[in-house]
Amino acid sequence: MVYDFATPVERRHPIGGWASQKWHRYGDDVLPLWVADMDFRSPPAVIDALQARVAHGVYGYGEVPATLTETLCQWSARHYDWPIQPDWQQWLPGVVPALHLAALALTEPGDGVLTVAPIYPPFLEVAKRTGRLPQQAMLAAPSTPNEPWQLDIAALEAAITPRTRLLLWCQPHNPTGRVWRYEEIAALAELVERHDLWVVSDELHCDLLLNEGAQHRPLAAAFPQLAKRTITLWAPSKTFNLAGLTSACAVIPDPALRERFAAATKGLLPDGNVLGLVAAEAAYRHGEPWRQELLSVLREHRETLQARVAAWPGVRWSAPESTYLAWLDMRESGLGEAPQKMLLKEAGVALSDGAAFGCPGFVRLNFGTTASQLEAALSRMDSLLKRD
Numbered sequence: 001m002v003y004d005f006a007t008p009v010e011r012r013h014p015i016g017g018w019a020s021q022k023w024h025r026y027g028d029d030v031l032p033l034w035v036a037d038m039d040f041r042s043p044p045a046v047i048d049a050l051q052a053r054v055a056h057g058v059y060g061y062g063e064v065p066a067t068l069t070e071t072l073c074q075w076s077a078r079h080y081d082w083p084i085q086p087d088w089q090q091w092l093p094g095v096v097p098a099l100h101l102a103a104l105a106l107t108e109p110g111d112g113v114l115t116v117a118p119i120y121p122p123f124l125e126v127a128k129r130t131g132r133l134p135q136q137a138m139l140a141a142p143s144t145p146n147e148p149w150q151l152d153i154a155a156l157e158a159a160i161t162p163r164t165r166l167l168l169w170c171q172p173h174n175p176t177g178r179v180w181r182y183e184e185i186a187a188l189a190e191l192v193e194r195h196d197l198w199v200v201s202d203e204l205h206c207d208l209l210l211n212e213g214a215q216h217r218p219l220a221a222a223f224p225q226l227a228k229r230t231i232t233l234w235a236p237s238k239t240f241n242l243a244g245l246t247s248a249c250a251v252i253p254d255p256a257l258r259e260r261f262a263a264a265t266k267g268l269l270p271d272g273n274v275l276g277l278v279a280a281e282a283a284y285r286h287g288e289p290w291r292q293e294l295l296s297v298l299r300e301h302r303e304t305l306q307a308r309v310a311a312w313p314g315v316r317w318s319a320p321e322s323t324y325l326a327w328l329d330m331r332e333s334g335l336g337e338a339p340q341k342m343l344l345k346e347a348g349v350a351l352s353d354g355a356a357f358g359c360p361g362f363v364r365l366n367f368g369t370t371a372s373q374l375e376a377a378l379s380r381m382d383s384l385l386k387r388d
Helices: 044-056 066-080 095-106 121-130 153-159 182-194 224-229 255-265 274-286 288-310 339-347 371-385
Strands: 089-092 112-117 133-138 164-170 198-202 230-234 248-251 325-329 362-366
Touching: 044 274, 066 089, 066 274, 089 095, 089 255, 095 121, 095 164, 095 198, 095 230, 095 248, 095 255, 112 121, 112 153, 121 133, 121 164, 133 153, 153 182, 182 224, 198 224, 224 230, 288 325, 288 371, 339 362, 339 371
Parallel strands: 112 133, 112 164, 164 198, 198 230
Antiparallel strands: 089 248, 230 248, 325 362
8 A cells, every 4th residue: 555554643642732622532441432533644745734734834824725615616616527617615613613603594494404313412412502303213223134234214204293494414414424316315405305394415425335336326416306406515624634624525516505604604603714614625636536535545444443343242343335334233142221331441442332323232343444443443342352
């Protein structure tokens, strides 16, 4: 490989003492595989671009450069066959703020905000935090080992009421790793139109498809009739490990919807992070070779985890089709009602608690780390889960 995905990077006690959520939430004896933050250095082109920008020495208010918006247009056309325009883009300091701002922009107090669980925890907080009505449907869980989670359209429709105005959607899906099939999202598109819903489609993990030959089609591209009611959220944060630079983009084809969303951001968001914008452009412009090698590493790690899960009685999963997150069903593992707490206490491995995603008894494991760090954590988990 051209890039180094094997050498561990010191993140707990780096020179300079920079704090890391992932590595400093727990003690020095804990191996963290929880938050969606990889342990790999970002692409060299990104690091070079940041160093050049830092060397300039002036970090005043910036603007989104035309070179960045054009670069994202090229990325979209090349990877998703979606010819977006520069003026469709609104760059933001992160996807989570965008979820909340969409609720403020597109709904009124008391309106229903619908989510499909299990789901990335901030989705479940949007309605409560914005004074809206939380509404939730569940995915159909696998009935047999290795069967994928399924979108349950009947359950989703049953959760919709006359008060429902907004659907918070996620594709590829976090935490299950599903890449939704055309038939599933076609049914979703029909339902959205029939019930006249707005949609925010979080597509943050779309550049990390693990199955060979898989391709991502944005919801608004696959179903152009939804473009007038859909806000698509993208970011380089997961793909290129840039989460701390807080730079994301809302892609909004419809002018009226775009204006409505932009108005809701006034006074609630800071101007763009000048370093984040530089990093985003460098990643999308020069990061493709690095991304391809990353995908090879993540596929190998998925195979490693597949073998491990097979050796853990009472643990089930559906191998993720995207990203570096594994969604493990530990309800029959013998670790009790809170397996995340047992693994933390007894094995010294920190995973994400499935209860926060709407599914107690599950855990989410981040395998976006070096092979040696992953092996060390899995060996610790063996001590509790592997039985002779």
